[in-house]
Amino acid sequence: MSLRYLVSRQSVSKITARLRSQYAAAYGFATIADPIPSSFRSATHHGASKPLKNPRYPIPMRSFSRGIHSAQVVDSVDSEEEEEEDGGINDFLSRFVWIIRQKLNVAYPGCDKETVDGMLMVIVQRVVEEMEQGGFEQMLGERQGAAPSQDFSEDLWRTVWEVSNMVLDDMRKEARKEKMKGFLHAEEVKEMCRFAGEVGIRGDMLRELRFKWAREKMEETEFYESLELLREQEKAQEKGEEEGEVVQAEEDGVTEVNPKDGSLPKRRGKIRYKIYGLDLSDPKWVEVVDRIHEAGEVICPQEPKPISGKCKLVTERILQSNEADDMSPLLAEWVELLQPSRIDWDNLLDQLKEQNTRLYFKVAELVLDEKSLQTNIRDYSMLIDAYAKENNLEDAERILKKMNENGFEPDIFTTTILVHMYSKAGNLEGADQAFKTLKSQGFRPDMKVYNSMIKAYVNANQPKLGESLMREMESRDIKPSKQIYMALLQSFAQLGDVKGAERIVNTMIMAGFQPTLESCSVLVEAYGKAGDPDQARHNFDYIIKVGHKPDDKCTASMIAAYEKKNLLDKALDLLLQLEKDGFEPGVATYTVLVDWLGKLELVSEAEQLLDKIAELGEAPPLQLHVSICDMYARARFEKKALQALGVLEAKKEQLSLDDFETIIKGLMAGGFFQDAQRIRGVMEAQGFVASQQLQLHLVAKSLTSRGHQ
Incomplete structure (x- = not known):
């Protein structure tokens, strides 16, 4: 103008x-x-x-x-x-x-x-x-x-x-x-x-x-x-x-x-x-x-102090250090030169976090005792959360202990982090204690907290406790996700709890989730685990009736249900019928058949199926190696049995209690008593305790071998 x-x-x-x-x-x-x-x-x-x-x-x-x-x-x-x-x-x-x-x-x-x-x-x-x-x-x-x-x-x-x-x-x-x-x-x-x-x-x-x-x-x-x-x-x-x-x-x-x-x-x-x-x-x-x-008192947000001269050189040395270096002298020199405030510490830690995560953890833990940082409970919480995301439970617990020693009681934010951390690590006791503390502090759990706790119960094979939390969510008008429903359904199915599995399916339908191939397949698995092949076949036929095509995993669950009652003729008839409709068995179905034929000591037929699995070009599951070891041990094929046993020992961290007991029983049935005792030691070193039946079997075998001597 x-x-x-x-x-x-x-x-x-x-x-x-x-x-x-x-x-x-x-x-x-x-x-x-x-x-x-x-x-x-x-x-x-x-x-x-x-x-x-x-x-x-x-x-x-x-x-x-x-x-x-x-x-x-x-x-x-x-x-x-x-x-x-x-x-x-x-x-x-x-x-x-x-x-x-x-x-x-x-x-x-x-x-x-x-x-x-x-x-x-x-x-x-x-x-x-x-x-x-x-x-x-x-x-x-x-x-x-x-x-x-x-x-x-x-x-x-x-x-x-x-x-x-x-x-x-x-x-x-x-x-x-x-x-x-x-x-x-x-x-x-x-x-x-x-x-x-x-x-x-x-x-x-x-x-x-x-x-x-x-x-x-x-x-x-x-x-x-x-x-x-x-x-x-x-x-x-x-x-x-x-x-x-x-x-x-x-x-x-x-x-x-x-x-x-x-x-x-x-x-x-x-x-x-x-x-x-x-x-x-x-x-x-x-x-x-x-x-x-x-x-x-301030017109604009506070900014970090400018770094120049000798202080800049010390800063560069800190950023270029290794995790094994002693950082205390460098940090003390940096503090003396810069006289930092909190914003300066935050700036340094942000740079470390971008360049070297492990060094960031070390420095962040050291500076918790610095007066110029003006440490508060959030500093401890963020460090615990960072360790938890790295699956470093021991370090996270050490920071938690240090926080308590310095007079900071975990608040709601910190306790929420602990719930997620322990749930992810499979520590049900820690997760449950943190969850109860959270509720005692007046916090009403949100969707993420409920999800973590339900997964913790599922991983601990306690789906009923997870289901009670799901009902609590529903009473608070918090709609569980489909993943939560499926996790609970799968857990009930693995335990063979048919009633629990049916409750979850009905709840899913009431919540608006229609039956899918996945949920129906889990029901087939549940009835199979419970030893009811007729109900398993009923659900299997329902899958076909509603227009779904059973996949390899679903078919394997149905064959496993027949295996429970040793109904080999019905299993073979089902496979022939499916092959006419264009179904081609996969690794999961072949794995169940190999296990079944191995128990029947039909070694040559089982080996033919192993060749078909090799033709598929897929990595065989661990359960297949367990079945192979059990089969060759019972058939007294020592060389092949020990080869399969070597593969399993290399993957001992992945074996479950049932897997260990299957291997030990197979070795004892084939006369490999010393190997069975050795595998028992490996099992106990992994934290498993042998069942009472297996212990009696081992004691009886030991007395029998002494009598022959």
Whole structure:
């Protein structure tokens, strides 16, 4: 916009005078009032010995929180603009009430809380009435020397004026600081900072220049905004509109500004005044104001200190270190050179985390004892979480122990991490204890916590406990995921618990999950484990009836169900029927057949199936090696049996208790008693205890062998 247009309408001197008045109002350098005078004790006509009363409110208010909603009459139109205005009003009144309460406590040290609340209620309501009439800000500008109203004494009105100006001053300063933040990140300021960095300006000088450029940019913007405002006022004067309001604004030196700019918010009609329904004597308000003033001490977020010279060399040495190096001397030297604050430590740890995770863990644990870090419980929690994600349970527990020793009790966030960590590690006891602690702290578990605990129960072969948690989720209207349903269904199936499996399937249907090939296949497996091939075949036929084609895993479950009752003819008939429909057996089906034929000592037929498995080109499962070892041991093929046994010993960590017992029984049946005793030792070293039947069998075999000797 050209200045020529404005100059033609007004003289330059008049423009300058207006700008100065507007800038004075915008910057808001009002003088903060002196402490409350002793005459404040005569603030009312009723004296200090009685509760403060208002002629309009003859009965004293018993509690401010009870009467705080008396001004919550809302306009018929509830727009976003009104909500913004109410937010500004609440901000002003919250600050005003906090300061007035302090002054009342000083002036009336002998009054109880009820009396102070009553006085405060009357004062606030009177101020709100003035604001509703639109005359309160005008009163602040003009009427400080006027005679007191019939409600309050002169001293009380003077205190109200002083506190109001103090609050407005704080709001204006805060608004300017917020405005300054935006200009600090303006593109032009960033460009000048980049240029300054290229020519060698660093550190404190660059920071000072950045603030200087941002302030100049803000002042330039405000100047042009003021010119635009003057132009609009001139247009209004020419048309004869709002002439009285413009003149009055010039005389008062007060311009209506958005509440965000720091002037007293204006509101037509009744004010929606509330402070979140809380008693204003609550210590929370002290904390709120403290946070406001703490936030006002900085204009922009804190930045790490610039690192240069010897400190830069030490930093590079830290970043290039190895996990095995002793980091204590380097960190001590770095602390001495930089005198770091928390933001500096965070910056260093972030760099380590990007470059070397293991070194990050080591340094992060070392700096927990640094005073400059100002260690809090979140530092311990984040480190425990990082170790848990790396499946490093021992280190996570060590940090947890260190946290307790330093006086930090696990909070809800930390305990949630422990639930996930122990569940993932398969430590049901730890997960269950953490889960109970979480609930005792009043936390209502969410979907992720429930999922972790249910998986922990499933992995521990306790699906009934997992099912009870699932019912708890449903009672809280938290819908379990399909993965949770399937995990519970699979767990019941592996245990042969048909009733449990059917309950889960019915629950899935009620939850909106229709039966699928996967869920039906698990039911076939459940009936097979329970030794009921007829019901397994019924579910298998249902799969075909609804249009699904049984896959290799489903067919293997059906063959395994027939194996339980040794119904080989029915199994072969089923396979022939499926092959006519285009089914080709896979590794899972062949594995079940090899195990079955091996138990029947049909070695040559089983070896033919092994050749077909080799033709498929897939890696044979561990269960197949167990079946092969058992088959060759029973058939007394020593060389092949020992070869298969060597493969299994190499994978001993993957073997289950049932696998160990199958191997040992097969070795004993084939006369390989010494190998059976050796495998028993391997089993016990893995933490398994032999079943009572196997122990009796081993003892009997040992006595028999001694008798022959």
